[in-house]
Structures are given as structure tokens and as C-alpha cells.
Amino acid sequence: MLWYILKLLVLLPLIAGLAWGVLKFGQKLQARMGAAPGAAKSVRIIETTMLSPALKLAVIEFHGREILVSASRQGLTRLAEAPARGGEEGAK
Structure with missing residues (x-):
């Protein structure tokens, strides 16, 4: 019994430390793999709406255009495209 408690006291902090190290x-x-901090991104999700558990609508801004897409289990489908509205960024 004492041997089990000793192993527990040694291994539990070791495993917790390894998990913390892997997360860091x-x-x-x-x-490192992502964009540099502060760099401008060319794609931005403006709004999403769930229509059903398997279907979602999203408005994506890409290079000055707003693109309406539907996202389902089968993939993405472009539904509409329009020029980006500049005045609504501060409203959110």
C-alpha cells in the first residue's frame, strides 16, 4: 500500500507536468505556423447563422468582397457575392 502511494505521489505531478509542457x-x-501577430488577414468571417444542425450560412469578407456561403456536411457552396460594406465594422 505504501509503495502504491509513493508511486502515485511521484507519477501524478510528473504526468501533470508533461501535459502542461505539451500544451505550451x-x-x-x-x-509559429500561423500568421505573424498584428499582420492583416485577407479572410474574415463577418457573420454566421445556423439554419439546421447540418446547415450553416456564413458571410465571409475576402479582398474587399463579401461572399455568402452555405456550409453543410457535403462542403461549402458560394451563394452570393457583393462589395464589402465598410461602415459596419465598428457596430459589432
């Missing part, structure tokens, strides 16, 4: 490493790796 993953965050650093994700930051």
Missing part, C-alpha cells in the same frame, strides 16, 4: 509546446508551434 503546442501553443508555441501554432503561433
Whole structure:
């Protein structure tokens, strides 16, 4: 019984430390693979709406255009496209 408690006291902090280290490493790796902090992104999701559990509508801004797409299990479908509205960014 004493041996079991001793192993538990040693291994539990070791496993918790390893999990914490893997999470920190993953965050650093994700930051390196992504865009640089403060860099302008060319794609931005403006709004999403769930129509059903399997269907979602999304408005995506891409290079000065707003694109309405439907997202389902089969993939994305472009439904409409319009020039981007500049005045609504501050409203959200």
C-alpha cells in the first residue's frame, strides 16, 4: 500500500507536468505556423447563422468582397457575392 502511494505521489505531478509542457509546446508551434501577430488577414468571417444542425450560412469578407456561403456536411457552396460594406465594422 505504501509503495502504491509513493508511486502515485511521484507519477501524478510528473504526468501533470508533461501535459502542461505539451500544451505550451503546442501553443508555441501554432503561433509559429500561423500568421505573424498584428499582420492583416485577407479572410474574415463577418457573420454566421445556423439554419439546421447540418446547415450553416456564413458571410465571409475576402479582398474587399463579401461572399455568402452555405456550409453543410457535403462542403461549402458560394451563394452570393457583393462589395464589402465598410461602415459596419465598428457596430459589432
